[in-house]
Amino acid sequence: MALKSFIDVHPDSxxxxxxxxxxxxxxxxxxxxxxxxxxxxYVLDLxxxxxxxxxxxxxxxxxxxxxxxxLNKFVAMGRPAWKEARxxxxxxxxxxxxxxxxxxxxxxxxxxxxSKVELLVPIAIGDYTDFxxxxxxxxxxxxxxxxxxxxxxANWFHLxxxxxxxxxxxxxxxxxxVRPRGQGHPxxxxxxxxxxxxxxxxxxxxxxxxxxxxxxxxxxxxxxxxDHIFGLVLMNDWSARDIQAWExxxxxxxxxxxxxxxxxxxxxxxxxxxxxxxDAPKQDPQPLPYLxxxxxxxxxxxxxxxxxxxxxxDSTVVTRSNFKHLYWTLTQQLAHHTINGCxxxxxxxxxxxxxxxxxxxxxxxxxxxxWNGQKPLSLNGATRKFLEDxxxxxxxxxxKGDGYNVGFGTCSGKILPSH
Amino acid sequence: MALKSFIDVHPDSxxxxxxxxxxxxxxxxxxxxxxxxxxxxYVLDLxxxxxxxxxxxxxxxxxxxxxxxxLNKFVAMGRPAWKEARxxxxxxxxxxxxxxxxxxxxxxxxxxxxSKVELLVPIAIGDYTDFxxxxxxxxxxxxxxxxxxxxxxANWFHLxxxxxxxxxxxxxxxxxxVRPRGQGHPxxxxxxxxxxxxxxxxxxxxxxxxxxxxxxxxxxxxxxxxDHIFGLVLMNDWSARDIQAWExxxxxxxxxxxxxxxxxxxxxxxxxxxxxxxDAPKQDPQPLPYLxxxxxxxxxxxxxxxxxxxxxxDSTVVTRSNFKHLYWTLTQQLAHHTINGCxxxxxxxxxxxxxxxxxxxxxxxxxxxxWNGQKPLSLNGATRKFLEDxxxxxxxxxxKGDGYNVGFGTCSGKILPSH
Numbered sequence: 138m139a140l141k142s143f144i145d146v147h148p149d150s151x152x153x154x155x156x157x158x159x160x161x162x163x164x165x166x167x168x169x170x171x172x173x174x175x176x177x178x179y180v181l182d183l184x185x186x187x188x189x190x191x192x193x194x195x196x197x198x199x200x201x202x203x204x205x206x207x208l209n210k211f212v213a214m215g216r217p218a219w220k221e222a223r224x225x226x227x228x229x230x231x232x233x234x235x236x237x238x239x240x241x242x243x244x245x246x247x248x249x250x251x252s253k254v255e256l257l258v259p260i261a262i263g264d265y266t267d268f269x270x271x272x273x274x275x276x277x278x279x280x281x282x283x284x285x286x287x288x289x290x291a292n293w294f295h296l297x298x299x300x301x302x303x304x305x306x307x308x309x310x311x312x313x314x315v316r317p318r319g320q321g322h323p324x325x326x327x328x329x330x331x332x333x334x335x336x337x338x339x340x341x342x343x344x345x346x347x348x349x350x351x352x353x354x355x356x357x358x359x360x361x362x363x364d365h366i367f368g369l370v371l372m373n374d375w376s377a378r379d380i381q382a383w384e385x386x387x388x389x390x391x392x393x394x395x396x397x398x399x400x401x402x403x404x405x406x407x408x409x410x411x412x413x414x415x416d417a418p419k420q421d422p423q424p425l426p427y428l429x430x431x432x433x434x435x436x437x438x439x440x441x442x443x444x445x446x447x448x449x450x451d452s453t454v455v456t457r458s459n460f461k462h463l464y465w466t467l468t469q470q471l472a473h474h475t476i477n478g479c480x481x482x483x484x485x486x487x488x489x490x491x492x493x494x495x496x497x498x499x500x501x502x503x504x505x506x507x508w509n510g511q512k513p514l515s516l517n518g519a520t521r522k523f524l525e526d527x528x529x530x531x532x533x534x535x536x537k538g539d540g541y542n543v544g545f546g547t548c549s550g551k552i553l554p555s556h
Numbered sequence: 557m558a559l560k561s562f563i564d565v566h567p568d569s570x571x572x573x574x575x576x577x578x579x580x581x582x583x584x585x586x587x588x589x590x591x592x593x594x595x596x597x598y599v600l601d602l603x604x605x606x607x608x609x610x611x612x613x614x615x616x617x618x619x620x621x622x623x624x625x626x627l628n629k630f631v632a633m634g635r636p637a638w639k640e641a642r643x644x645x646x647x648x649x650x651x652x653x654x655x656x657x658x659x660x661x662x663x664x665x666x667x668x669x670x671s672k673v674e675l676l677v678p679i680a681i682g683d684y685t686d687f688x689x690x691x692x693x694x695x696x697x698x699x700x701x702x703x704x705x706x707x708x709x710a711n712w713f714h715l716x717x718x719x720x721x722x723x724x725x726x727x728x729x730x731x732x733x734v735r736p737r738g739q740g741h742p743x744x745x746x747x748x749x750x751x752x753x754x755x756x757x758x759x760x761x762x763x764x765x766x767x768x769x770x771x772x773x774x775x776x777x778x779x780x781x782x783d784h785i786f787g788l789v790l791m792n793d794w795s796a797r798d799i800q801a802w803e804x805x806x807x808x809x810x811x812x813x814x815x816x817x818x819x820x821x822x823x824x825x826x827x828x829x830x831x832x833x834x835d836a837p838k839q840d841p842q843p844l845p846y847l848x849x850x851x852x853x854x855x856x857x858x859x860x861x862x863x864x865x866x867x868x869x870d871s872t873v874v875t876r877s878n879f880k881h882l883y884w885t886l887t888q889q890l891a892h893h894t895i896n897g898c899x900x901x902x903x904x905x906x907x908x909x910x911x912x913x914x915x916x917x918x919x920x921x922x923x924x925x926x927w928n929g930q931k932p933l934s935l936n937g938a939t940r941k942f943l944e945d946x947x948x949x950x951x952x953x954x955x956k957g958d959g960y961n962v963g964f965g966t967c968s969g970k971i972l973p974s975h
Contacts, residue, residue: 264722264724290805290806295747298807298810300719300810301719301720301722302720303898304682305769305901306898306899308772315773317896317897318895318896328841331844353725353734354975377896383711385807386709386711387808388688388719389804389806390807390808391718391720392893393896395720395896396773396898397772425739427750477737477738477796477811477814478725478815479722479725480724482724485724553773556774
């Protein structure tokens, strides 16, 4: 019989006992942040569970990792601690276990309605890196900007291309995004113009949260890279295409990206996603030995983007994609990142890059969906080439189990006009 | 009469009472880090000065900003606090002030020989950004890689180009640098190779330490940007040219840079550098209004790079440059960085990019000095196209005052072979 919680969880919920994603919340605006897991419509306050002495396994007993303001200390402890915490929490929340179920006082203290609390960025992010791992996205962007001959750069099939992103402007789902101002360039020899971005876009991504790091100068083997990844979140890598197009030669994206990046509040662990592992795409050419994995896997995670245009009550689905479309795996990304000796630290964020699938309905950003504005989208009467002020963009994602979902909730943000 | 300290400071010292740069040190390997200023051959332990109640001005009285493990809290306080601290310390260290001079016990506790202590990265660096602000460097790189027709990209004269760098691998002067491994690409359609970088280079840079930050969505006006900059350090942006050349299209430098970046331990404040301010180069075309400053200034800071080749006792000067060659000013860099709403945080680091002057003897990296290996350098009998294992690279920099220097000390690192 499937594992079941004493807490009533709707079959469509993203947060059954099989998931138990980690986040950080404030019960009151003035409270200090506390680690939690999501269960149904509730958050389970892990500081209360720890203070009650219920993390009684050999690794977590007496640890203060859940008495911190973020999850960094816990994610740094590595997979044995994660597995122990998961086992403890699944037991504690199960329908057959009386410890929490029958303790009204502890339930009262530790279970809080998610709708009543503020969710925060759950980790202190030292460095944020963004990869470019979807072949379909690389091909579409290359075709749009450089034409259909050799749209994918020569290096792309040999290494998971990435750039360093901006950590300071990563915000939690629900945070408004102010339309950035900056320079754009019309064409030819005209001088650049300055003003609010006219090509504001979303990018459908996911991001890995790094667990234990590595020392400077000591690369991580690709076959051990999985032990350095705690879990995944949804990520919207908001992009100003006009700013990006003018600034990015020769040093890459900068102000076209750094005005804001939104992540979902719940980190779904790789352990919870393991039932949804699937083969990664076959790689041709064969990657170099440092990227050649014994087991090369992706995860089957259905992803969806909705836009709620300004002034409308309803949102419209604009794309349906899947994490499994990624060409380069998470473990290859992490191994590549460290092959030069670069050190990762617990809580670092590794974005996948835009996750586009092969069909036009699965493209992961408006640049691709509208082919750089040439084919506007129809949204329940409104049309869009790029995002307008007041538009809200809502990502969701989940893996479908047998009678349950392992989901990420939503990752949303609304565009405010430039000041 | 010039300000003079009761501590004997050699006229060639970089650290007279006119300078008082800030750093962080450990008196013993097991001690917690403490903020300090450099004075002659000594460090003055600011935690002891604070505990003795000698910061008695209206802003710093009772503050715990010097009882921290890094300088972030102090730099976040802004220019009024910096000016008050400087006035307090210049008075305390002056030859005519008895408070510290005549207090043997406090001198004993607070003044430690610099040669006896370990200096640390003095700030927690949330984000590190690297600009590309020397026209000579941009021109030389463009000529080497794309030929002499239009070597400088069209956007370069309109905005201070930059990319996000890697914060985790920033290390303090004296830290060995392990030669990175990675992919390179010979030419044409050959497959990439993998191995230790064969084109390891230094880049002569300086970097600004951000003081007070700005809120996400709220740009900093270029005419107020100076109040957000605490001071400057020397920086070596070590670069693996073969890795960089293969990976950087289309998203910019990544593993060719992220294996290590070295900074000098002492942050020289803009207040100490003010006597050496000079006009910035005239900008043509006129920058857009958000980059047009009422006062556009650089600093006259002489910079020098020496290489001590492996096996040699002596080092050889390979370049002499100057901070004043930069085309884009620090304040323009900072204003541009925030114009899209990107938030800076106290302790963020903004690198200038390689500081090359107009003459070949003033080029700021081996790529330029040896013209991508075509003209090897002669170093006291040895020759170098790029750095070899065991080579040590030593930067120094100072501004020459009337009878004193305001200097940065050195920023050095030695290359270790790949593992």
